Amino acid sequence: MSAKPAPQLVAEVPLRPMTPALVLFGRDDAGRPRAAWFDVSEAKLAAQAAEVMNLRVVQLADDEQRAFADLFTHGRVFSSGRAFVPYVRRELFPRLLELAGVQLDSDGTDQAPAAEDGPPAATQEPERGTLPRASTAAPPPPAPPGPFVGHKLPRDRDEIGLGSIVLAHEGPDEGWWEAEVIGINGTVHSLRWRDYPTQPTILRRADELALLPPAKA
Template identity: 35%
Template structure:
């Protein structure tokens, strides 16, 4: 089965989330109607802008962006984009979504509860293994492969924390100053033992 082009997938886009991270790198992605309310809340928590798609020009631009994902934590996966695309988005304006202070407090309390429940230590759920269990469980310090944007290559990342429900907090090995990010186990790949250092 052949994957649909990004432009076709983005036909359902209703909202774009975009912004700069702490290091000034541009991020942007589109969300469909089902994910739009959560994406808007996530944008507020992540201090990013939203652009509600209402013109053909905006929808065409969405077709050049990767699709975003919303996580149970209330945050969203908004991949890197090139500066030219980001400049076009910025020129279209957008708005900073208002976030209910109670929502922020609830998110902080949920994070605190998870930390205290685990005694401040990360627990290691059963992670992906290679054939016949020849790989050990993934743990803090393990090197895995992850990608920022589908179809744009995989890069080495270090597991910084093992979260609940098979979520991993990762940091790029070769770009340590980039912001950490979260991936589910099915969205990371394992290095061959001969290549893991």
């Protein structure tokens, strides 16, 4: 009985890690800072999304700036033309403003946009002998809460949300790999492998995820 030939080993060549090329940043309606980085292949679409979302764009010029941008979450551009740009820590925002050449106030924050010029609109007074008409317009309903944007490198499970980097595996013999949370539906998390972003999206329950070691987080 002849022996079976030994299987040939195929060397795996990992994809080139994505490198930050530019950062989109700004504030939401409540003044909370938000920012995300995009690589060179996403630069054009990210710049278009910045116009749609009224965000600033910072082109990264050197390794020091790219290392700073890596503190933020890797953003995504949606088919709608908008982008995923999560919230960031307030203490990082002044540095982004400096990179964008925005003049800072004495407290280290950017100046709020000035109000439009022009006289205030005149109010219409009721006719003499009549009572003012009460407004019948109902207040707008409160906006539904959006998905939780988590800490980029969570140290506790309560900090896991959109943009968080966690550990996941495809099987007990496959080992654990870094993955980014890109969607949450109840207790099910949608993730993409951080080093293999072109691989299909994976779904994992919250109890199937692990946190990065404290030394790396």
